[in-house]
Amino acid sequence: MFRLLRLDSRLIKEMDKTLLFSLILLILYGTLNIYLCTKGQYGQFYAKAQFFWIVVSIVVFYIFMVVDYTIIFNYVPIIYWGVVVLLILTRIPGIGVVIKGARGWISLGFCNIQPSEFAKFAIILMLAKKLDEMDGKINDVKNFFILAFYCIVPVAFIVVQPDMGMSMVCFFIVLGIFYTMGFDIRIIAGGLMCLVLGIVLVWNSGLIEHYQKARFTAFLNPSVDDASTYHLNQSLIAIGSGGVLGSTPSLAENGVSTYAAQNVPEVWTDFIFAAIADQWGFLGAVLLLVLYGFLIYKMISIARTSKDIFGSVICVGIISYFLFAILQNIGMTIGLVPITGITLPLVSYGGSSLVSTVASVAMVVNVGMRRKKINF
Template sequence: MIKSLFLDRKTLKELDFGIIITVILIVLFGAYNIATCSGKGSQQVKWLILSLAISYIVLLIDYVDLKIYVKIFYWLCMILLLYTLYFGRTINGATGWVYVGFYIQPAEIAKIALIMMLGVKLEDMEFKVNNIRNLIILGIYCAIPMVLIIKQPDMGMTMVLFFIVLGIAFAANLNLKVLGAGILIVIISVVGIWNSGHFIKDYQKGRIIAFLDPESYALGDGYQLLQAMTGVGSGGFFGKKFTVENQANANYVASNVPEPQTDFIFAVTTENFGTLGAIVLLSLYGFLIYRIIAIAKKAKDGFGMIFSVGMATYFTFAILQNAGMAIGIMPITGITLPLTSYGGSSLLTTVVSIALVLNIGMRRKKIVF
C-alpha cells in the first residue's frame, strides 16, 4: 500500500497546506488555553505530534486502497463499543472509555467508522438512496453505533452522529420528504426515550431543563452553565490575558467549572482572550470547514465526497453546540470542541481524519492512461 516514504511532487502540489496550518494553529491555541485551566497543555502538544506523524503515513496511502478495509474497520469498532459497555471505565456517568496503555474513547473512532461505512455503502448502491431497501440497510448501519453509544449513555456523541448522518443524507440527495419524515420519527423517539425512564439519566434531563431557566437552578443543574457564562462575559472584548489588572483573575472558569479543559474550553478561551479571541478561533474553524467542503466538491468518487461532507458536518455541529452551551444558547451535552478541547484519542482521531480528507483532495484527479 505504501509505495514510498515520500510524497511525489505531483501529489504534494495538490496538498492543501492551508488546512494543515489551520489545524496546527487551532490545536496550539487550544493547548495554551488547556494549560491555563488544567496544566495539561504539554500533553496535548505531545498528542498533536503523534497525530501528525500518523497523519503523514495516511497521506502516503492512496485512500482508494483503504476502502476495501472499511467494512472490517466498522465491525471492529462496533465490537469495541459493545466491549466498552461491559468492561469500559465510567467517567462522568458514562461508560465510554477503554484502557489500552492509555484511555481511549471508542465512540470517537466509531464516529469515523460510520462516516466511512456510509461512504462505501452509498458508492456500492450507486447513490440510489431513495430506494426503500437501500434506505433500510443504511438505517441499520447508522442505528447500531447510535444504540451502543446511547446505552453508555453518551447523548452528546449520539447527537453528533445524528447530525453527521443528516448532513450525509442531504448530500446524497435523499428525498426531502423522506428526510423530513426521518427527522419527525427521531423527534417522536426522543420524546419516547425521555419519558421511558431508560437511556437518559436524571442528571442529563436536569441539564436540559436547567438550560431553559438556569437562574432557577443556580445551585444545581444550572450552576455550570451560569459559571461558564460569567467567565465568558468577564473576558470582555480583549480578554483578561491582554488586560494586566485582570491577569491574576483569569481562571474564573477553571475555578468554578469541573473539567473546564474539555466541555467548557470555549468559555476558558473567551475568558482569556475575550470576544476577539473567540472571533479568531471561529474564523479559523470557518476556514477549515470551507476548505473541507471545497475538497468534497472536487472529490473524484462518492466515498471521498461523503467522507469530506461527514467531517464538515461534524465540525459544524460540534462547534455550534460547544460554543453555544458556553454562552447559554445550547444545553450542556458534553460535546467537546474539536481540536481545541483536551483529549488524546479525540485529537488523534480528528487530526488523522482530516489527513484522510487531505488525501482525498490530493488524489482528486482521476488517473488517465
C-alpha cells in the first residue's frame, strides 16, 4: 500500500508544472475572494472552512495523482456504485438534507456533502473504463446502451432532487465525451432534443417550485423588478461597479465591503464571479479566465498524447466539465443564460465541489505523467 503511494522522482519530471501552477493559483484566488466578500459579515468563517477543504483536497489530489491510473481502472466500479449509493442516501429522511429546495445533501454532523458533485467524476471514470474496454467503438448499438445505462442511473437521482444545474453538467460531460469519440452526430442531435424534452417534463412535473422556475427564467426579462430578478440585477450592478481596476470598498455597518459583498445573496458560492469583477475589475476577471485558459490548454495537450483510451476519455470528460461550468456560471452572472446554481470550478466556496474537481484534475496530471513508458 505504501509503495503505491510513493511518487518516483522520474514521474515528477514528467509532471506538467504549468497545469499544477494554474490549479494552485485558481484555488488561492478563489479562497482570497471568498474571504474578501465574507469578512465583513462573517469574519474568517468561510475562509477557514474553505481552507479545511483545501487541506482535504491536497490529500485527495496526491492519492489520485500518485496511484497509477491503470490501477485505478480496476476500482472504477467501486467508485461509481459508491457514489450511486450516496445519491440514494440523499432520498432518506434524516440522512438527506434539503438545501435551497433540493434534497441533494448528506449531513455528516459537522458538515454536509453533496454527492452529485462526485457523480460527475464517477460518470467520467465509468465511461472512460467502458470505452477503453470497447476499444472506442461507441457507435455499436449494444455499446451505446451500456454507456447510456451508466449515464442515466446517477443522473436520474440528481434530476429528482431536483438539481437541474448538475443534471446539465453531467449531460454536457457525456456530450463532450461522445462527440470526441466520434459518436454519430445525428444521435447527438437527438440527445439534445431529449435534453430539451426532459427539461420540459421535469419543469411540469411539480418537482420544481414556482420560485425556482422564476429564478431560472429571470435572465429573459431582467428589467422586471421582483424577487426573481433581484439576484441577477444585483450581480450585474456589482460587475459594473468594478470597472477596469476594481471598486473601492465602502464602509458598511458590518465592516468594510464591496457592493457585491453587501448586496449579492450568498455571493461566495454560485456568484463568486460578481465578487471578483467587483473587487478586482475587468483585469481581475481577465486574470481568472487566463488561469482557466492555461489549465484547459494543458489538459487538452495531455488528452491528445495519452497512451490509451481510458486516459484520453478521462481528460476529455474533465475538459468538458470545465468548459461548460465556466461558461454557464459566468454567463448566468451577466444575464446571458439561466441561473442554475452551478459553481465556478476551484473558485466558488464549497467542499464537495472543490474536492471532486481537484480529484478530477489529479487524474489528468496522473495521465500526463504516465504518457511515456518509464522503467523502474
